[in-house]
Amino acid sequence: MPAVEAHKRWDRNGVRQPVWCDSPVVALGERGLVPVTVFCPGARGEEALNAWEEALEESNLLTRPLTRRAEALRQRVANYDIPFLSLDVRTGRETALDVFIKMNTSASPLKDFDIVVAQLESATGESLHDMVHELVEAVPAVKDYGRVEDNILSIAALLMGRPPIKKTYLEAEFGDQFSSVWERLKHGVRHGTEFLRSEAIFNEKCVPSDVAIYLACALWADVPEHDFDRGGNARTLIRRALWRACYTSRYGKTSATRAFADYKTLSAQIAGAETGPCELFNEKLYPLPTIDEMVLAGWPGRKDRLPRAIMVTGLRRGGHDFADGAAITTTNFNGREFHHLYPVGILGGDRGDERVNRSLNCAVISWATKGLQSTCV
Secondary structure, three states, rough: OOOOOOOEEEEEOOEEOOHHHHHHHHHHHHOOOOOOOOOOOOHHHHHHHHHHHHHHHOOOOOOHHHHHHHHHHHHHHHHOOOOOOOOOOOOOOOHHHHHEEEEEHHHHOOOHHHHHHHHHHHHOOEEEEEEEEHHHHHHHHHHHOOHHHHHHHHHHHHHHOOEEEEEEEEHHHHHHHHHHHHHHHHHHHHHHHHHHHHHHOOOOOHHHOOOHHHHHHHHHHOOOOOOHHHHHHHHHHHHHHHHHHHHHOOOOOHHHHHHHHHHHHHHHHHHOOOOOOOOOOOOOOOOOHHHHHHOOOOOOOOOOHHHHHHHHHHHHOOOOOOOOOOOOOOOHHHHHEEEEOOEEEEEEOOOOOOOOOEEEEEEEEEEHHHHHHHHHH
16 A cells, blocks of 8 residues: 655755655665655646656666556546645745644544644744653653543643643644643653552553543642652642542533642642632532442443542552462553452352442452462352
8 A cells, every 4th residue: 555754844054855855766766755746636746747757767766567556646646636725835834823723623623632733833843742752751651541642731731720621722822832831741740650650540441530640740740859848748639639539520520620620729739828628629519429339339440430449449558469469560450350359150140230240349360360269169
């Protein structure tokens, strides 16, 4: 199948770089590439094709099979209606960005991250893709908690003092200010993921609430590195917030705006400011689950807040495998499986029985222990 490679071009002392892109011989002979302009339908494509063939005439690279292949691909492109808007090279960045967003949001909607990529590059010339790559290299664990791009946008919005919603990401100021919070964001992600792992939330399969991920990382962003008193107080407060987020219905609806409200209060408290009470800790509005609710909580293999919160609470106490005695860790979690603590046969149900498939009847054990369990039963 044909594939397209994009190569960024730039000017250096009046010479367009990389130079090899303008040399059909080097592009084809050393890289096996053909300029995409030769496949353009109409007269412009014909002219580009003729110029390309003339440039290769004195080399041994232009073969009959290659020219037939180029013609076939030209016909394939010519038979498709591909709408596009061509902007003059002198078009300003702001105008190009505005056209880019309007075209893609009115037809095939862009992801929020794609829009911020364009905004940031327009405002600063920096590549958000490169920044994300840098973050993943520095903190590989960030990949374990869902889409890195989505979490980054949510954390950045909170650090800018905005709710993590689409309206925020579409604002031009969001891209303009993104670089200003980047160092804080990296600090927060590094310490936030370490904190989540210490609380036995090892990866996406353990996460009771998505809000807990970006809220914890955003709160860690402004915790001083070596101020142990403030760091200890911050850890205590963030831990309280994490588990309230996991065990209450605070973030069931309008979670982004509620997370923003809680972040403002909690971040101010971490900074030592006097604030009002955080609504997340309001026992009347958001009480902890009753014993009956915990008993009825379903299977934690599904993405459901309370069942996973119960499972992670057990893992936080060690999560020891009852055959080999090994405690649960980040490294061995993926080698374990969800199994019934009391097997289906013992409880007199079947695998579709909700009375059997509950969080309190879930053991996170190795496959070898599962076999031993079956033998003992």
